[in-house]
Structure formats: C-alpha cells, structure tokens
Amino acid sequence: MLWSAVLDLPAGRPDSHGLAEAARAAIRDGRLPAGSRVPSTRSLAQELGIARGTVTRAYNQLSTEGFLLARQGAPTVVAEQLTTAPTAAPTRTPAPPARWDFRPGRPNLSAFPRRDWLAASRRALRDLPDEDLDYGDPQGHPALRQALAEYLTRVRAVVASPEQVIVCNGYTQALSLLSKALSDEGISSVDFEDPSAPLLRDIPAGFGMRVRGAPVDAEGLDVSAVRGPAVVVTPAHQFPLGVAMSSARRTELVRRSKDEDLLIVEDDYDGEFRFDRAPVGSLQGMAPERVVYAGTASKTLAPALRLAWLVLPPRLVEPVRELKRHSGSHAPLFEQLAMAELVSAGAYDQHVRRSRATYRQRRERLLERVDHPPHPSGIAAGLHLALRLDGLTEVEVLARARAESVDLEVLGPHRVRPGGGPPGVIVGYAAPADDDFEPALRALAAVLRR
Ligand SMILES: Cc1ncc(COP(=O)(O)O)c(C=O)c1O
Structure with missing residues (x-):
C-alpha cells in the first residue's frame, strides 16, 4: 500500500x-x-x-x-x-469535502419537499393554540405522536398507540435514552450485528454496557449467536451489508425474545425503501411487548431535522420519558408540528413514494455502471448497497476515492471483530443531487475499476 x-x-x-x-x-x-x-x-x-x-x-x-x-x-x-477513539483537537485544516458524496445514510437533500414543508409549517403555526407554546410534553407533541402511530401502523405494521410513541432528536438520542434506561434496569450487555455502525455501538458502551457482536450472513443476523439480554437489529435492510432478515430468522429471533426475555431493538432506519416488492412489516408487529421499534426522518426527509421516534413496550415508556424530561431535550416544537401536518395530510407518503422511485432508478444505473458487480449485497432495499472487493484492498479503494474526490465508506471499521469478513465498500447512492448523479457515477466507477 x-x-x-x-x-x-x-x-x-x-x-x-x-x-x-x-x-x-x-x-x-x-x-x-x-x-x-x-x-x-x-x-x-x-x-x-x-x-x-x-x-x-x-x-x-x-x-x-x-x-x-x-x-x-x-x-x-x-x-x-x-x-474510533476520541481524538485530540486537529492541528491542521481538514481536507475539503469530497465532490461526489456516496456516503451511506444520506438521502437526496436536493429533493427535500420544501414547498410541502413550508405549507405544513404555515398551517401548523396558524392553528397552534397559545398554550402549546408552553414547556410541552417531553414525550413529544400529541399531534405528532398520533400521526406517527397511525402512519407506522399502516405502513410498517407496527402495533402502536400514541401513548407508546416518544419523539426524539434523532435515533442517536433515542438509543442513548434507551441505553440509559436499560442500564438503570440492570441490563449490562447488548448485542449488535457484526458488522454494524460503530458510532451507534459506542452509545451503549458509553453507558458502561458491554457490546458484543453477532455475525450477519445472507439471511441477516445469525440469531443463534445472540447472547442477550438485549440486541439491536436492522432487519429490513441490514446496516451496512443491506441483506433483509429472512422470515425464518425473524421467527427465531421473536421466539427467543419470548422464551428468554430477550429485548429486541429494531432500528428501522430506511424501512420505507423496498424496491422490488412491498416492504416487509416490522418485527415489532410480531412481538410488540418484546420489541422497541425505532424510526427516523433522517433518511426520508433530512438528517438536519433531528426527528426520530421510538415505539416502546408499555413498561419502558415511563422511564424513557423521565430521562427525556431530565435531559431537557424536547424535540423542537415547530418541526414536530410540521411533520405531523405532513404525515396527516399524506404529503409524507407522497414524498416517500417519489423518493423510492428515484432511488430505485439510481440503483439500476449504479449496478449497470459498476460493470463487474463485485458481489453486490443489499440491493433490494434502502439507500445503499455493499460491494465485496476482488483484487483491491479497502485502503487502496480509499486512496483512489480521495484521488477522485469521492466520499464512500469501507466495511472494515464497521466490524466488531476486526477482519471478521471480506473487505468491501458501502456505497450510498441517494445523496448526490439529481444533476450530479451521472458525473458522480463516473467518478465512482473509476474508483472501483480493477
Ligand atoms: C444504522 C442507522 N440507524 C439509524 C440512523 C439514524 O440516525 P439519526 O436518526 O440519529 O440520524 C442511521 C443514520 O445514519 C444509521 O446509519
């Protein structure tokens, strides 16, 4: 190298x-x-x-x-x-951002539904009773909790009442609150999929919990490797490998949750985006009392909104709400109300439908362009796919990506067990603006060419 x-x-x-x-x-x-x-x-x-x-x-x-x-x-x-350790303050200006953004987890920000959002905000503010400008409910505004409960029931087959929904500042805060609540309950270790997002694994670790990895294969999480008493999973589109959890594994995980009192945290970060058939419903719908469901607006709308939601088993609602109250971190009121309007008026569904069509097309174009498809995985759903590397190392790919001003991620840092699988890259194809997609693809193809 x-x-x-x-x-x-x-x-x-x-x-x-x-x-x-x-x-x-x-x-x-x-x-x-x-x-x-x-x-x-x-x-x-x-x-x-x-x-x-x-x-x-x-x-x-x-x-x-x-x-x-x-x-x-x-x-x-x-x-x-x-x-991934905390680092000293940088002593030099960081490198300029790359021109072509293929980082996973970013939606197409140029497609944010500005007009719908503006209209929803205007309506929400016009109709807002004065008393709603008071401190408000740390659990989230009732209008948004109601809208989300209906939406998630309809679209993700979640079993949800507004009383179980907690609106959070992103999934990151949701996982943080949840980790604290579980560690207060005496839960001291949690399994994550291996590979998974290292920044997310750091959250329970930061509360002193032991974080262990359970491998993922073509059927999703290897349920037999889960040790419990809690496990975080991404069943709709595994992050980062992109596989959907098979129905046998889903059944097995739910069975274990019931038999062994295993708590499942379902991170449904891009569950709305399934391309070749209807999305598979949530795991939570199979065992609402054993599964914490988590969703986010970061992939459907924009990460800057910092809006996500938990649907909690009833026993966890009170502790998580109290932690949220004590942290003083209510989700921002106007964003909550605009979101509630958007969802109830159907504009959110429309936007998701439009985005799904665009991302599906992009996926096709990407697969055509990366001509030696190096064993793509995760193509059925979501905003990213993973490619195994044949004849190239991750370090070489990163060096080429820098040279081509391409931003993407490699699998290595996502592994719980270093070297626990073949090298690969994770390509998020939602982020480039529409007009940029073609030149961005050319740059990506140059990075991945053997
Ligand atoms: C696996 C996974 N889950 C959830 C999220 C959403 O996090 P947030 O809602 O804090 O933006 C992300 C964002 O990149 C993610 O990669």
Missing part, C-alpha cells in the same frame, strides 16, 4: 511532526485501518523522498501514543482501538 496516496501530507517535504499528524488523521478516519501493516522506515522514506530518521522519529512518536503497535519479531501495524 502506498502511504503517499493515503496520507494528506503538508506541502513540501514533511518533517516528523507533519508525517505523524498526517498518519494520525488517516488512522482516525479509517484510511489506515486497524491491523494494516506499516511500511518499513526505509521504504516510506524512499516513497516520500525524506530521511529515514524522520520516518523513524514519526513512528516512535505514533507508537508511544498508541496509534501504532510495534512488537518484537512481528511487523508493525496500525493499532486497534484508536480508529
């Missing part, structure tokens, strides 16, 4: 400080993944045209700080824990 392609080096010949800082930044953001081999001091010095002593000093500094792992008789590698 060529470090010169991966490192964002200062202009001119780097000194040991510049080299160490460029390596730290690349390790932090996953361009140099944990476990990857570090070039010898001689070859890196040659590659960069600098003195070997400069490289040695930089490596020593990085080893002392724990970024590199040097062991007697074994090659030096990038150390494990630091890829």
Whole structure:
C-alpha cells in the first residue's frame, strides 16, 4: 500500500511532526485501518523522498501514543482501538469535502419537499393554540405522536398507540435514552450485528454496557449467536451489508425474545425503501411487548431535522420519558408540528413514494455502471448497497476515492471483530443531487475499476 496516496501530507517535504499528524488523521478516519501493516522506515522514506530518521522519529512518536503497535519479531501495524477513539483537537485544516458524496445514510437533500414543508409549517403555526407554546410534553407533541402511530401502523405494521410513541432528536438520542434506561434496569450487555455502525455501538458502551457482536450472513443476523439480554437489529435492510432478515430468522429471533426475555431493538432506519416488492412489516408487529421499534426522518426527509421516534413496550415508556424530561431535550416544537401536518395530510407518503422511485432508478444505473458487480449485497432495499472487493484492498479503494474526490465508506471499521469478513465498500447512492448523479457515477466507477 502506498502511504503517499493515503496520507494528506503538508506541502513540501514533511518533517516528523507533519508525517505523524498526517498518519494520525488517516488512522482516525479509517484510511489506515486497524491491523494494516506499516511500511518499513526505509521504504516510506524512499516513497516520500525524506530521511529515514524522520520516518523513524514519526513512528516512535505514533507508537508511544498508541496509534501504532510495534512488537518484537512481528511487523508493525496500525493499532486497534484508536480508529474510533476520541481524538485530540486537529492541528491542521481538514481536507475539503469530497465532490461526489456516496456516503451511506444520506438521502437526496436536493429533493427535500420544501414547498410541502413550508405549507405544513404555515398551517401548523396558524392553528397552534397559545398554550402549546408552553414547556410541552417531553414525550413529544400529541399531534405528532398520533400521526406517527397511525402512519407506522399502516405502513410498517407496527402495533402502536400514541401513548407508546416518544419523539426524539434523532435515533442517536433515542438509543442513548434507551441505553440509559436499560442500564438503570440492570441490563449490562447488548448485542449488535457484526458488522454494524460503530458510532451507534459506542452509545451503549458509553453507558458502561458491554457490546458484543453477532455475525450477519445472507439471511441477516445469525440469531443463534445472540447472547442477550438485549440486541439491536436492522432487519429490513441490514446496516451496512443491506441483506433483509429472512422470515425464518425473524421467527427465531421473536421466539427467543419470548422464551428468554430477550429485548429486541429494531432500528428501522430506511424501512420505507423496498424496491422490488412491498416492504416487509416490522418485527415489532410480531412481538410488540418484546420489541422497541425505532424510526427516523433522517433518511426520508433530512438528517438536519433531528426527528426520530421510538415505539416502546408499555413498561419502558415511563422511564424513557423521565430521562427525556431530565435531559431537557424536547424535540423542537415547530418541526414536530410540521411533520405531523405532513404525515396527516399524506404529503409524507407522497414524498416517500417519489423518493423510492428515484432511488430505485439510481440503483439500476449504479449496478449497470459498476460493470463487474463485485458481489453486490443489499440491493433490494434502502439507500445503499455493499460491494465485496476482488483484487483491491479497502485502503487502496480509499486512496483512489480521495484521488477522485469521492466520499464512500469501507466495511472494515464497521466490524466488531476486526477482519471478521471480506473487505468491501458501502456505497450510498441517494445523496448526490439529481444533476450530479451521472458525473458522480463516473467518478465512482473509476474508483472501483480493477
Ligand atoms: C444504522 C442507522 N440507524 C439509524 C440512523 C439514524 O440516525 P439519526 O436518526 O440519529 O440520524 C442511521 C443514520 O445514519 C444509521 O446509519
């Protein structure tokens, strides 16, 4: 692997400080993944045209700080824990954002339904009783909870009453509140799918919970590997591999939840987007008393809204509401009311339908363009797919992506068990604006070409 392609080096010949800082930044953001081999001091010095002593000093500094792992008789590698550890304040301006955005989890922001949102906001504000401008219910405005309960029942086969719905500032806050409530109940460990989103796994870990991984295969989560007493799953479209959980696995998971008092957290982050047949209903609908359902507006509308919702089994409503009250973090009133209007008037359904058609077309174009489809997975649903890499490493792909000004993610940092599966990339195809999609695809194809 060529470090010169991966490192964002200062202009001119780097000194040991510049080299160490460029390596730290690349390790932090996953361009140099944990476990990857570090070039010898001689070859890196040659590659960069600098003195070997400069490289040695930089490596020593990085080893002392724990970024590199040097062991007697074994090659030096990038150390494990630091890829997602809290980092020191950056000392240089970050690299400019990439021109072509294929990061997973971003919807098409250029398609935000501005006119509908404006109309819904205007109606909501016009009809708002004065008393609703008071502190309000930490659980969320009743109008939105009512609208969501109806919508989720109709569209996602969730069993929901408005009393069970808690409106949150994104799923991130929802998972944080839930983790605290579960840890207060004495639940000290939780399983996540392996792979899954590392930032989400960090949330229960931050409350002192033990986070364990259970592998995912072509049928979704391997239920037999779940240890409990709680598990977070993405059954409609596994994040990041994209597989839908098979009906046998769904049944098995629900059976275990009932037999073993296992609590399931269903992260239905992009459940509305199924392309080739009707969406599969929620797991929650199969065992409402054992499953916490979570949905978000981040994929259907925009992440900036910070609007998400939990549908909780009755026993968890009170503790989560109280945690929300104490944190003082009500969801913003006007956004809640606009959302309620949008959902009740049917404009939300319309927008989702339109987006589904666009994303489906984009998926087709992407699959045509990535001509050697390197075993795509996750194409049936959602806003992203995963591609296995044949003959390319994740580090090489990231280096090429930088060169082409493409932003995408690789599977490595999502694995709970490092190296626990083949290398791959995750391509989110919803984010580029409509006019940008064709040039963005060309840049992506150049990154993935063998
Ligand atoms: C797996 C997964 N779940 C949920 C979310 C939604 O998070 P939020 O509602 O905080 O934007 C995301 C966002 O990227 C995600 O990747």
